[in-house]
Amino acid sequence: ExxxxxxxxxxxxxxxxxxxxxxxxSQSVDRDLVWYQQKPGQAPRLIIYGASTRPTGxxxxxxxxxxxxxxSLIISSLxxxxxxxxxxxxxNNWPRTFGPGTKVEF
Amino acid sequence: xQLVESGGGLVKPGGSLRLSCVASGITFNTYxxxxxxxxxxxxxxxxxxxxxxxxYIYYAxxxxxxxxxxxxxxxxxxxxxMNSLRVADTAVYYCARxxxxxxxxxxxxxPIDSWGQGTLVTVSS
Numbered sequence: 001e002x003x004x005x006x007x008x009x010x011x012x013x014x015x016x017x018x019x020x021x022x023x024x025x026s027q028s029v030d031r032d033l034v035w036y037q038q039k040p041g042q043a044p045r046l047i048i049y050g051a052s053t054r055p056t057g058x059x060x061x062x063x064x065x066x067x068x069x070x071x072s073l074i075i076s077s078l079x080x081x082x083x084x085x086x087x088x089x090x091x092n093n094w095p096r097t098f099g100p101g102t103k104v105e106f
Numbered sequence: 107x108q109l110v111e112s113g114g115g116l117v118k119p120g121g122s123l124r125l126s127c128v129a130s131g132i133t134f135n136t137y138x139x140x141x142x143x144x145x146x147x148x149x150x151x152x153x154x155x156x157x158x159x160x161x162y163i164y165y166a167x168x169x170x171x172x173x174x175x176x177x178x179x180x181x182x183x184x185x186x187x188m189n190s191l192r193v194a195d196t197a198v199y200y201c202a203r204x205x206x207x208x209x210x211x212x213x214x215x216x217p218i219d220s221w222g223q224g225t226l227v228t229v230s231s
């Protein structure tokens with residue numbers, strides 16, 4: 001099983017600031033990595049797939065990078081609606097493991 | 107795309123429950139699907155996947171032998187039969203669709219790109 005880890009567990013930032021979230025895989029997942037955003041009481045929302053591709057409708061302030069075992073999600077200028085928990089997940093192989101999440105808070 | 111789960115509820119340890127997910131707005135049989143769960147206040151946990159024809163099925167170790175994922179393409183429906191339920195299975199269960207971007211032995215899988223709103227399963231005596 002591929003183990004996903006995320007850091008930090010909690011990130012305290014102010015609106016307008018830049019946020020950098022990290023995700024690491026215990027073995028290479030190539031670029032088969034996604035980032036989800038989840039707000040309280042809501043289902044997750046896909047914001048990055050293929051390590052760096054934004055789906056239609058996701059703002060350009062979200063960017064992803066990395067390959068192999070090291071990945072990053074950058075939110076260039078935090079908006080109030082971006083405060084949420086962010087999860088990475090690998091889809092390179094089964095089981096499709098998630099990271100434990102990073103909470104971005106004000 | 108709309109995914110609507112049902113079938114959650116309160117069940118005693120050792121009991122059974124069957125979750126359903128009905129899809130609309132898509133050609134159901136061209137997509138692979140998953141069940142993902144989230145215990146109260148915890149993170150996301152992948153439970154099971156089934157490819158578009160149903161030929162390939164995968165389970166998390168924690169549910170293998172107790173849960174069965176299935177689909178009925180004629181009814182645009184996904185199911186999760188859960189037996190021998192444990193307190194630790196208490197969670198919101200999400201039905202989730204794969205984006206069809208990765209070839210997998212003649213079928214298509216990929217990252218989850220759509221989620222239902224979830225159904226709560228509570229296992230308690």
